[in-house]
Amino acid sequence: MSVWREPEQFRSACSSARKDGQRVAFVPTMGALHEGHLKLIREARRRADFVAVSVFVNPTQFGANEDLSRYPRTLEKDVAQSLEAGASGVFAPDTAAMYPPGDCTRVRAGQIAEPLCGQFRPGHFEGVATVVAKLFALAGPCLAVFGRKDYQQLCVVRALARDLFLPVEVLGIPTVREKDGLAMSSRNAYLSASERSAAVAIPRALSAALQAFRAGERNAGALVAKARALVEPIAVSVDYVSLADADTLRVIEPSETMGERALLALAIRMPSARLIDNIVLGEDSDPLDQDAH
Numbered sequence: 584m585s586v587w588r589e590p591e592q593f594r595s596a597c598s599s600a601r602k603d604g605q606r607v608a609f610v611p612t613m614g615a616l617h618e619g620h621l622k623l624i625r626e627a628r629r630r631a632d633f634v635a636v637s638v639f640v641n642p643t644q645f646g647a648n649e650d651l652s653r654y655p656r657t658l659e660k661d662v663a664q665s666l667e668a669g670a671s672g673v674f675a676p677d678t679a680a681m682y683p684p685g686d687c688t689r690v691r692a693g694q695i696a697e698p699l700c701g702q703f704r705p706g707h708f709e710g711v712a713t714v715v716a717k718l719f720a721l722a723g724p725c726l727a728v729f730g731r732k733d734y735q736q737l738c739v740v741r742a743l744a745r746d747l748f749l750p751v752e753v754l755g756i757p758t759v760r761e762k763d764g765l766a767m768s769s770r771n772a773y774l775s776a777s778e779r780s781a782a783v784a785i786p787r788a789l790s791a792a793l794q795a796f797r798a799g800e801r802n803a804g805a806l807v808a809k810a811r812a813l814v815e816p817i818a819v820s821v822d823y824v825s826l827a828d829a830d831t832l833r834v835i836e837p838s839e840t841m842g843e844r845a846l847l848a849l850a851i852r853m854p855s856a857r858l859i860d861n862i863v864l865g866e867d868s869d870p871l872d873q874d875a876h
């Protein structure tokens with residue numbers, strides 16, 4: 584049996600694997616898997632004997648006007664692809680299994696959840712922290728693998744594991760990109776053909792800021808302006824283009840000078856989807872560099 588529908592089946596599969604002396608890795612997803620997710624699963628398999636993937640579209644992390652009802656659901660294909668990439672099984676609970684009647688506990692992520700997406704998606708990171716805490720409680724001691732595409736989410740999850748003393752090691756994997764540099768995302772499926780071609784402005788914007796950084800620019804306002812100029816023309820609205828401390832996510836003000844490493848993160852709204860992307864200046868490769876991904 585490689586699909587667990589019930590929380591207790593998932594818990595006991597992970598715990599049996601550990602009893603057999605296997606190292607357990609866990610890759611949480613919302614499904615509609617693409618090459619980015621598959622890279623996480625392959626990396627998990629390289630580091631562990633038993634790899635559990637979860638596919639759960641978590642309602643508590645969606646705002647009232649967000650895309651919960653239209654979020655793509657492709658479970659059968661997700662299971663086949665997960666197994667092919669090295670997963671031992673897939674946990675695919677329904678909503679009532681994760682949030683049964685009477686469920687009332689929520690995990691509030693602190694400071695790290697406040698800037699960037701936290702300003703524009705109230706309650707989002709509380710939903711993320713809550714579901715990840717539930718999933719970690721079921722998985723038990725493991726290596727949990729997340730993507731750096733959702734950089735702030737990765738930071739929230741690291742803080743969650745640390746602050747609640749959870750027996751989980753959190754690993755972040757670099758963003759997997761399409762040939763033209765666009766970060767892979769389940770939400771790219773929403774884009775019309777013309778939006779999809781325009782979306783290349785996002786990796787171009789990050790790349791332009793990286794080029795300026797490499798040429799010696801360290802003023803936050805100038806670096807942000809470089810990126811913003813490229814995404815503004817394709818966006819219905821820009822939620823943010825910000826430079827932030829890569830560990831604390833404290834936003835670096837336009838007048839400030841960055842050090843040798845900082846997160847450049849953005850979120851823009853296109854007609855059919857809200858897209859996010861980021862790079863760490865001073866650490867990540869150029870998103871337009873084909874060989875790097």
Ligand code: AMP
Nearest residue numbers: 612613614619729730732733758759767
């Ligand atoms: P999601 O299904 O969008 O919730 O994503 C599940 C996991 O896959 C999260 O840890 C994401 O950060 C990661 N992920 C999504 N897209 C990518 C990508 N393009 N590259 C690397 N990881 C990704």
